[in-house]
Amino acid sequence: MYDMKALYEAESVQHAIQLRLEHPEAQIIAGGSDVLVQMREGKRAGKELISIYMIDAMRGVSIDEAENIRIGSLTSFSHITHDPIIQKYINVLGEAVDQVGSPQIRNIGTIGGNTCNGVTSADSASTLHAWEAVVELTGVNGVRRLPIKDFYIKAGVVDIRAEEGEIQTAILIPKVSYENTFGHYIKYGMRNAMEIASLGCSVNVRLSDDKQTIDRCRIAYGVAGPVPMRVPSAEAVANGSAMTEDMVNEFSLAVLNDINPRDSWRASKAFRQHIAVEMAKRALIESIHRAGGEIK
Amino acid sequence: MSQYKLVHCNINGKDVERMVDVRASLTDMLRNEYHLTSVKKGCEVGECGACNVLINGEAFNSCIYLAVWAEGKTILTLEGLEGPNGELSDIQQAFIDETAIQCGFCTPGFIMTAVEILNSGKEYSDEELRKLLSGHLCRCTGYENILRAVKKTMYKRLGKEMPA
Numbered sequence: 001m002y003d004m005k006a007l008y009e010a011e012s013v014q015h016a017i018q019l020r021l022e023h024p025e026a027q028i029i030a031g032g033s034d035v036l037v038q039m040r041e042g043k044r045a046g047k048e049l050i051s052i053y054m055i056d057a058m059r060g061v062s063i064d065e066a067e068n069i070r071i072g073s074l075t076s077f078s079h080i081t082h083d084p085i086i087q088k089y090i091n092v093l094g095e096a097v098d099q100v101g102s103p104q105i106r107n108i109g110t111i112g113g114n115t116c117n118g119v120t121s122a123d124s125a126s127t128l129h130a131w132e133a134v135v136e137l138t139g140v141n142g143v144r145r146l147p148i149k150d151f152y153i154k155a156g157v158v159d160i161r162a163e164e165g166e167i168q169t170a171i172l173i174p175k176v177s178y179e180n181t182f183g184h185y186i187k188y189g190m191r192n193a194m195e196i197a198s199l200g201c202s203v204n205v206r207l208s209d210d211k212q213t214i215d216r217c218r219i220a221y222g223v224a225g226p227v228p229m230r231v232p233s234a235e236a237v238a239n240g241s242a243m244t245e246d247m248v249n250e251f252s253l254a255v256l257n258d259i260n261p262r263d264s265w266r267a268s269k270a271f272r273q274h275i276a277v278e279m280a281k282r283a284l285i286e287s288i289h290r291a292g293g294e295i296k
Numbered sequence: 297m298s299q300y301k302l303v304h305c306n307i308n309g310k311d312v313e314r315m316v317d318v319r320a321s322l323t324d325m326l327r328n329e330y331h332l333t334s335v336k337k338g339c340e341v342g343e344c345g346a347c348n349v350l351i352n353g354e355a356f357n358s359c360i361y362l363a364v365w366a367e368g369k370t371i372l373t374l375e376g377l378e379g380p381n382g383e384l385s386d387i388q389q390a391f392i393d394e395t396a397i398q399c400g401f402c403t404p405g406f407i408m409t410a411v412e413i414l415n416s417g418k419e420y421s422d423e424e425l426r427k428l429l430s431g432h433l434c435r436c437t438g439y440e441n442i443l444r445a446v447k448k449t450m451y452k453r454l455g456k457e458m459p460a
Contacts, residue, residue, distance in 0.1 A: 002362075006299060007318040009364065029362075036321075036360045037341045053365055078354070102431025103409065104348055104357045193430035194343055 002036060003045040010052045013138055017165035019050045021140060026050045028167060030074055030113040033105050058112075058169055061085045068134070069173040073112025077124075078103070080111060090173055092183035096127045096202065099187045102194050112168045115151070118158040118227070125152075125228040127185050127202040129220035132177045139166035155226040181206045181216075184286035186279045190266070198267040199223045199275055203283035205238070207291045214238045214293075217251075217284070224259035224276060233257035234280060243288055243295045252281035305366040307332070308376030322358035322366055323347045326373060334374035334404035338433075345432035348405035349373050355412045355431070374404040377411070387414060387449045394445040398436030406432045410446045419454055422447070 008023060010016035020026070026048035029035045038044045052058065058074040061083040069089055071080065077097035080086055086094045100106055100114070100123045114122045115135065128148050135151040137144045141164055148171075151159050160166050183204030189195035200222035206215045217238035219231045234254040241247045261272035288295060304313040307330060314329045323340070326332040326349065335358055338346030342360040349358045350372040377385040387410050390396070397403050406429065413420065413428050420428065425443055434442065451458040 001317065001319040001324060002321065004319050007362070007364065009301075032360055032362065033342055036362075040341050051362065051365070053362070054367070101342075102345070103428055104345060104355050104431045105342060107354045107356055108342075108361065192427070 002039050003042075004039065004049055005046055006048045008048070008050045010050060010055055012055060013057065013167065013169055016050060016052050016055065016167050017138065017140055020162060020165040020167065023048055023050060024162060028052060028116070030110045030116075031076065031108040033101070033109045034113060034117055052167060064172070067175040069178060071111055071171045071173075073168045073170055074110045075112075077106035077109050077111070077114075081106070089178045090127075090131060090181075090183070092185050092202065092204065093124065093127050093131070093173075096123050096185040096187070096200075099123050099185075099189075099197075105194075111171055115148070115171065116158055116160065116168055118152060118154075118156045120155065120225065120227050121197045121200065121223045122228070123185075123187060123197060123200060123222070126200045126220040126222040127183070128171065129228045129230055130183065130202040130204055130218045131173050131181070132218070134172040134174060135168060136170040136172060137161070137166045138169040139164035143169075145172070149230065152227040179206075180291075182287055182290035184283045184290065186283050188275050188279065196266070197223055199261070199272050199279065201276065201279035201283050203280065203287045205284070205287045205291050205293070207288075207293050211291070211293050213240060213242050214288070215240070217287075219255070219280060219283070221255075221259055221276065224261045224272065229259070231255045231258045231280075238284065243293050245295060248281055248284055248295060251284055252277045255280045301364050303364055303367050305368065306370045308371070308373060316363045318362070318364055320363040322349070322356075322361040322363050322371075325363035325366065326358060326371070332373045332375050336401055336404060338401070338405075343433070344402070345405040345409070346402055348408045348432070350408055350412055353412065353415065355409045357431075372408070372411070374407055377407070385411075386452065387411060387445070390445040390449045390452075391442070394441045394448065396437055396441040396445040402432055402434040402436075406434070406442055410449070413446060414450055414453055417454075419456070420450065425450075 008019045029049045029051050058072045064070045081094040081098045114124045133148045185202040187197045188199045203219045205217045208215045222228045237251045237254050263269045299318045300315045303316045326335045336346035338344035340359045342357040347359040
C-alpha cells in the first residue's frame with residue numbers, strides 16, 4: 001500500500017485540468033517511476049495524486065499538420081525507441097531514452113514525466129534541448145507552447161501553471177530542427193543499468209549539400225549545470241566550419257567556456273569537465289559520420 | 297478515509313474483477329487478492345525486478361504500478377506459464393537445466409522478462425540479452441547461468457543451433 005491521501009483518476013485531458021483546479025495541492029502522476037518511489041521513501045507520503053496514466057490519447061508519436069514530430073507526453077521510453085517516426089527522423093532520441101533505468105522502467109517511464117521532473121540528469125533532456133524541442137501545455141486557457149529551454153526554470157522546477165490547471169500534453173520537434181539532421185548521445189554512468197547519468201552529452205549536425213562543411217551544429221549537456229544546457233561557444237566553432245581534426249578539438253575544448261558542473265558524490269567537477277571534452281568530441285565525430293560527412 | 301475502485305482485468309487467461317484499495321500496488325493486488333505469490337516483494341521501488349509481470353505483453357515492475365491501472369489490461373504472471381497438467385514451460389525447464397536458480401527469489405521476475413524477450417521471436421546477441429535482462433538483481437547465480445538459460449531457449453524456439 002502506498003501512503004496516499006486520495007487518488008483522482010483523470011479520464012481525459014479536460015478532466016485532468018478540472019481535477020487540477022479542484023485539487024491544487026495534488027501531485028500529477030504519469031508512469032509513477034519517480035512519484036511512487038518518492039512516496040515510498042516518505043518524501044511525498046500522505047499526498048493526493050492525480051493520475052493521468054489512463055489517458056491513452058496522450059500516447060504515441062505522429063507527424064502533425066505543420067510537419068512537427070509530435071510525441072504524446074505519456075509515450076513510454078520503450079515505445080519512443082521502437083517508433084518508426086523516431087527511428088527515421090530523430091533516432092538519437094530513441095537511443096538516449098533506451099539508456100534510462102532498466103527495460104521495465106523504460107516500459108513505464110514517460111517522456112512527459114522525465115521532463116516535468118525538471119532534473120538535469122534526465123536522459124531525454126539534453127537531446128530535447130539539442131533539438132530545440134517545444135513543450136505543449138494544456139490548461140483551462142487552452143494550449144501554450146514554449147521552447148524547452150524556457151520550460152526548465154531551475155533544478156526541479158519547470159514552467160507549468162498549476163493554477164491554470166496545466167498539464168504537459170506533448171513534446172514537439174519542429175521540422176526545421178529535424179530535417180537532414182543527425183545526432184548522437186553519450187551517457188556517462190558508473191554502471192550500464194539502473195544508473196543516473198554522471199554526465200550526458202547530445203550533439204547533432206546538419207551538413208552543407210556538398211557535405212564539406214557543418215551547416216548547423218547543436219550540443220547540449222545534462223548534469224553540466226542545474227538544468228540541461230546548450231553550449232553556444234562550441235556551436236560557434238563548428239557552425240560553417242570544414243570538418244577537420246583541429247576543428248573537432250577546438251569544438252570540444254570550447255565546451256569548458258559554458259558548462260558549469262558541480263562536485264557531487266557521483267563525480268567531481270574536475271572529472272565532469274574532463275569527460276565533457278571527450279564526450280563532445282566523440283559525439284560530434286559520430287554525428288558527422290551519421291550525416292555522411294568525413295573528418296579530414 | 298479508504299477509497300476503493302472496481303478493477304476488471306484478465307489475469308493468466310481469466311477475466312476477473314475485484315474491489316481494490318486505490319493505495320494498492322499491482323503487487324499488492326496480485327498477491328493479496330489473487331494469491332499469485334510468484335510476484336515477489338523485493339525492493340518495492342522498481343529496482344530489483346522480483347515483482348515483474350507482463351502487462352499487455354510488456355514487462356513491468358508491479359511494485360511501482362498502481363493496481364487501479366490494471367483496469368482493462370491483460371496480465372501474465374509466472375503461474376500463467378503452467379501447462380494444463382502442471383507442466384513447466386520451456387524457459388522454466390531451461391532455468392532448471394542450466395542451474396539458473398539458487399534461492400529462487402528473483403526467478404519469477406527473470407522468467408517473465410525472458411518470456412517477453414522470447415515472444416518477440418528475435419535473435420539477440422549476448423550483449424543485447426544482457427541489456428534486456430539488466431532490470432533484475434540476482435544475489436546467488438552470478439547471472440551467467442541465467443543468460444545461458446534464456447539464450448538456449450531462444451535458439452531452441454528459433455529452431456537454430458546455439459553457437460558454441
